[in-house]
């Protein structure tokens with residue numbers, strides 16, 4: 001059986017609004033394998049979020065083909081196999097922090113020990129004290145960490161995180177990555193992080209660079225931690 005998680009062949013995504021057509025992703029060809037840790041970098045508007053949404057099966061290419069050979073069809077990916085940490089705040093306002101983290105588990109038929117898994121996910125990111133707070137009581141950075149806890153709670157095969165440290169200061173951002181890498185350990189969970197922060201990108205073993213919708217290069221770097 002194949003272990004390729006995501007297989008993209010000449011994937012494109014064009015937005016058409018009236019007379020205007022924007023090529024957000026242009027002919028992206030790549031594969032994501034288990035255990036890979038990838039930084040997705042490039043200037044604002046280059047297509048990073050669009051590419052992550054395509055990888056999560058949340059959006060459909062307007063050209064080319066994307067498949068999840070080891071995971072299944074596009075409508076079976078989330079939340080069990082692929083966890084997405086969105087760039088925009090995505091916590092559900094009427095639910096507490098704990099309840100938000102439990103959401104993917106409650107969506108899975110097979111989830112057991114939900115309370116313990118939620119507590120463990122919160123503890124991973126040092127969020128224990130926030131468990132009973134409402135999202136409106138949190139800072140932007142705290143919301144981002146809760147969204148990351150929600151992503152790992154479901155033990156997915158792939159985590160796609162869209163600028164997860166965008167609202168964090170340098171030290172807190174590094175601490176979030178420390179916690180994430182400690183949690184991932186030597187598991188074969190694949191991680192793709194869109195980021196503008198070179199310090200974040202520098203911790204991944206591969207860097208995918210986007211420019212005007214094109215995935216221009218893949219650099220193999222040495223992971224420092």
Ligand SMILES: Nc1ncnc2c1ncn2[C@@H]1O[C@H](COP(=O)(O)OP(=O)(O)OP(=O)(O)O)[C@@H](O)[C@H]1O
Pocket residue numbers: 015017022023024042043044045046047048049050051087
């Ligand atoms: N729903 C949409 N409708 C129309 N155009 C869109 C839509 N979403 C994104 N775009 C356009 O597609 C291009 C890529 O956007 P995208 O959000 O993927 O960039 P990004 O690299 O994530 O940027 P940032 O670093 O600012 O988050 C931009 O030109 C953007 O304006």
Ligand SMILES: [Mg+2]
Pocket residue numbers: 048049050087162
């Ligand atoms: Mg974006």
